[in-house]
Amino acid sequence: MKKPLIILAALLTAPMLVSATTPISGMVASKCIVTTDTDGVYGNPSATKLSTASSDGGVLPIIRYDIITASAYNAKITTPMSFSSSPALGSETVTWTGSTVANQMSDAGMSVFNTNKVVYNNSSEFPLTIAGSVWFDVSSVATYGYNKAFPAGSYSAVVTAECIAQ
């Protein structure tokens, strides 16, 4: 009487033992993740100037790049050359300047990103030769005409963060 009961119990528990060994599989593939860490804000230190520098009352936009595989991507960050929205500006020209710097990094060796940076037009291109996370600080300054005051209203501009496969 006992023996069939033991066999039955063993048979019933067997599938449970099998399911306990279900594997979890995963794959780490090469990819670039672009994260908007901090949205920028233009400060207005004088009537003629809008700037994201903290010394001018602004907030620097910060963009994080997560790189899974080294030397697979280039980061390209383009600072604005026009407002995406603004009050009517008349015939005066706006002069734009901007720059991008790798400021925080998960690996000290990533400081080489700044050394190898290529700047053209209003873009900065960084070969991402080390895997990990890197935070880029983007500065943008707009000055209006020759000592002209910006008209009152709200201003927006777009920073473009790109990740281009090598």
Add this chain to the structure above:
Amino acid sequence: MRILIILVLVLNGGYASAHQWTPTYPKLKPSHITGVYTTKMELFNSRKEISYYSIGVFDKDWKKVPFVTSPSLLRISYLDKKIVDIYLHKKDKNKAHYICSKSKILSSVRDPSIIASRICSKIK
């Protein structure tokens, strides 16, 4: 007061929004239609403020290459993932170099500084 500062830091630290476009090196394969090649791309949107992404195919000089996908302007919800099928004519197969996805910002967005993200994969 200290608890409030820590709470603000923790909440701000948790805020991040990202754009993913994979694989890095897609391969074109013949599709079920003769003379048409295809590849599958995956888009992941964790940018709360972005709902639309455009898709583009470019040659090595960043000139547009004709392609078909449905639709070319994708509506994608926050934290959603979409598989995008790209179709290229046989004559454009060797010309195509990059497949890119770019976040689209609605004109109604009035943030002082907006970040547009674009990720480009290279066809191997």
